[in-house]
Amino acid sequence: xxxxxxxxxxxxxxxxxxxxxxxxxxxxxxxxxxxxxxxxxxxxxxxxxxxxxxxxxxxxxxxxxxxxxxxxxxxxxxxxxxxxxxxxxxxxxxxxxxxxxxxxxxxxxxxxxxxxxxxxxxxxxxxxxxxxxxxxxxxxxxxxxxxxxxxxxxxxxxxxxxxxxxxxxxxxxxxxxxxxxxxxxxxxxxxxxxxxxxxxxxxxxxxxxxxxxxxxxxxxxxxxxxxxxxxxxxxxxxxxxxxxxxxxxxxxxxxxxxxxxxxxxxxxxxxxxxxxxxxxxxxxxxxxxxxxxxxxxxxxxxxxxxxxxx
Amino acid sequence: xxxxxxxxxxxxxxxxxxxxxxxxxxxxxxxxxxxxxxxxxxxxxxxxxxxxxxxxxxxxxxxxxxxxxxxxxxxxxxxxxxxxxxxxxxxxxxxxxxxxxxxxxxxxxxxxxxxxxxxxxxxxxxxxxxxxxxxxxxxxxxxxxxxxxxxxxxxxxxxxxxxxxxxxxxxxxxxxxxxxxxxxxxxxxxxxxxxxxxxxxxxxxxxxxxxxxxxxxxxxxxxxxxxxxxxxxxxxxxxxxxxxxxxxxxxxxxxxxxxxxxxxxxxxxxxxxxxxxxxxxxxxxxxxxxxxxxxxxxxxxxxxxxxxxx
Numbered sequence: 001x002x003x004x005x006x007x008x009x010x011x012x013x014x015x016x017x018x019x020x021x022x023x024x025x026x027x028x029x030x031x032x033x034x035x036x037x038x039x040x041x042x043x044x045x046x047x048x049x050x051x052x053x054x055x056x057x058x059x060x061x062x063x064x065x066x067x068x069x070x071x072x073x074x075x076x077x078x079x080x081x082x083x084x085x086x087x088x089x090x091x092x093x094x095x096x097x098x099x100x101x102x103x104x105x106x107x108x109x110x111x112x113x114x115x116x117x118x119x120x121x122x123x124x125x126x127x128x129x130x131x132x133x134x135x136x137x138x139x140x141x142x143x144x145x146x147x148x149x150x151x152x153x154x155x156x157x158x159x160x161x162x163x164x165x166x167x168x169x170x171x172x173x174x175x176x177x178x179x180x181x182x183x184x185x186x187x188x189x190x191x192x193x194x195x196x197x198x199x200x201x202x203x204x205x206x207x208x209x210x211x212x213x214x215x216x217x218x219x220x221x222x223x224x225x226x227x228x229x230x231x232x233x234x235x236x237x238x239x240x241x242x243x244x245x246x247x248x249x250x251x252x253x254x255x256x257x258x259x260x261x262x263x264x265x266x267x268x269x270x271x272x273x274x275x276x277x278x279x280x281x282x283x284x285x286x287x288x289x290x291x292x293x294x295x296x297x298x299x300x301x302x303x304x305x306x307x308x309x310x
Numbered sequence: 311x312x313x314x315x316x317x318x319x320x321x322x323x324x325x326x327x328x329x330x331x332x333x334x335x336x337x338x339x340x341x342x343x344x345x346x347x348x349x350x351x352x353x354x355x356x357x358x359x360x361x362x363x364x365x366x367x368x369x370x371x372x373x374x375x376x377x378x379x380x381x382x383x384x385x386x387x388x389x390x391x392x393x394x395x396x397x398x399x400x401x402x403x404x405x406x407x408x409x410x411x412x413x414x415x416x417x418x419x420x421x422x423x424x425x426x427x428x429x430x431x432x433x434x435x436x437x438x439x440x441x442x443x444x445x446x447x448x449x450x451x452x453x454x455x456x457x458x459x460x461x462x463x464x465x466x467x468x469x470x471x472x473x474x475x476x477x478x479x480x481x482x483x484x485x486x487x488x489x490x491x492x493x494x495x496x497x498x499x500x501x502x503x504x505x506x507x508x509x510x511x512x513x514x515x516x517x518x519x520x521x522x523x524x525x526x527x528x529x530x531x532x533x534x535x536x537x538x539x540x541x542x543x544x545x546x547x548x549x550x551x552x553x554x555x556x557x558x559x560x561x562x563x564x565x566x567x568x569x570x571x572x573x574x575x576x577x578x579x580x581x582x583x584x585x586x587x588x589x590x591x592x593x594x595x596x597x598x599x600x601x602x603x604x605x606x607x608x609x610x611x612x613x614x615x616x617x618x619x620x
Contacts, residue, residue: 042477043476043485043488045484045488046481046484097439100435101412101431102410102412102426102432102434103432103436116412120412121411122412122413122487123484123487125412125435126413126480126483126487129403129407129442129480130476130480130481132439132442133474133475133480134475134476136446136471137468137472137475140464140465140468140471141468142468145464150460150461150463150464153464154460154463155450158447158451161443161444161446161447165447166349166352166356166357166360166440166443170356170436170439170440170443171353171356174436175353177432177433178353
């Protein structure tokens with residue numbers, strides 16, 4: 001059964017998702033800052049480029065999900081943070097590489113210049129490589145290994161590497177790249193979404209639940225919750241882009257359409273895409289129905305992600 | 311004390327480094343082929359680009375070093391191969407990224423078209439990302455975890471991530487990139503070499519010795535051997551490039567000079583660089599003096615690496 005600590009109990013009594021996300025983001029930012037400090041004696045340009053990619057950063061959606069799913073099962077933040085932060089390092093590497101001239105050639109990221117516009121494509125490429133590598137360095141630090149069962153740590157790393165690799169994020173990016181400007185069907189759009197953004201979100205939730213010691217049944221619920229959430233997240237982003245509303249997220253508007261990217265609203269239209277988001281939200285909520293108020297963060301996250309298009 | 315199995319004993323009786331390297335390369339190639347097969351159901355372009363990067367491949371210097379150092383201490387090939395192959399995946403990713411227009415912009419690699427000339431810069435970039443990620447996926451496969459102590463596996467991954475990351479290979483590449491066209495001193499050239507190529511070679515040897523259960527003293531000897539070997543390897547490559555002889559290795563000749571790369575012969579001259587290679591070879595051999603004939607592969611590798619400039 002899910003356990004709940006005092007701090008969480010206090011929040012649950014008067015749950016406020018905005019406050020929750022703000023607090024968890026500050027926890028993640030502090031931890032990322034600590035890990036990054038350990039790299040500050042290395043080549044300054046590289047350190048600066050990595051720092052630029054990580055801060056101020058975005059919503060910290062993936063690591064917050066790891067914390068939320070871990071805390072639901074009573075895991076301590078200290079045990080969760082290295083994996084939560086590793087996932088953020090991997091996410092950050094992927095967007096730095098994505099923005100490079102060789103891929104999307106985006107000049108802006110979250111309203112600021114993309115890393116390659118500030119440091120050049122060579123340093124940005126290497127900063128991405130460094131972030132991906134340091135994620136694995138972080139997850140195998142002696143203090144991490146001491147705090148958890150070694151076999152669990154290896155299982156988590158294996159799952160994260162799978163989600164980020166050929167069968168996950170990188171595989172999705174390749175199909176995304178190859179689908180640009182082509183007529184695609186819903187199955188292809190789903191293939192891309194499930195891998196390119198879904199895999200890491202799914203894994204972020206599972207890693208938290210596994211560290212918290214979720215039972216097989218609980219883990220399956222969290223997995224499905226995160227699968228629907230990841231898809232809802234991506235379809236919502238696509239709708240915002242299609243409606244030219246993504247200026248609020250700092251992304252250039254209408255870029256997907258301009259580039260003829262494979263998107264859900266592009267294939268089924270905006271109205272049907274909104275219907276799908278609603279359906280995915282309901283599925284998310286249904287999966288966590290069996291939990292008590294201690295799952296309010298997961299409910300809040302699902303509503304928060306999707307309400308931008310409701 | 312080092313142990314020696316029957317197969318090794320047979321080779322030692324009539325040691326032939328060419329035969330040894332050829333045999334070990336075929337062992338590595340078969341293992342890489344097996345691991346790669348597991349990825350063949352994923353996006354075909356990505357699979358082809360990864361395959362193109364890995365095969366036919368080069369000397370397989372790093373993974374052979376892992377086998378040689380492991381076998382010296384009686385480790386089984388089955389236990390060594392996942393790590394040996396992971397190091398080759400990491401090496402391959404680094405050269406695919408290195409050849410990209412954003413970095414060296416090399417059209418040729420080992421006499422063939424570089425990956426980005428065949429698949430485009432976007433797919434080549436993602437193939438490199440995939441190779442790096444799959445290295446960590448490979449090292450955490452359940453069968454690897456079952457064959458070795460989990461804490462040892464975590465320690466090996468930590469060491470490999472360090473060697474490949476900000477404090478190792480990527481850090482060295484950044485300083486290399488920033489030194490192009492500048493006046494540099496020997497200390498800077500050493501800094502680049504020790505990190506850019508040395509760190510992974512050093513770690514390849516240490517990983518083998520650790521899996522073989524080397525004592526602290528033995529591990530220190532192997533570490534120093536590999537440190538000198540890595541430097542000798544890089545200085546030799548620089549000399550071959552400076553003398554326009556690197557056509558034998560399939561690299562474009564004189565590219566370092568053309569690009570005003572920081573190289574050892576560029577700073578101290580070819581004659582002094584050759585003297586240094588000789589000195590490094592002697593240091594390598596001295597470190598393995600205490601071992602018997604079972605260390606002949608390590609002696610042979612050191613001579614093989616350096617004899618191209620003697």
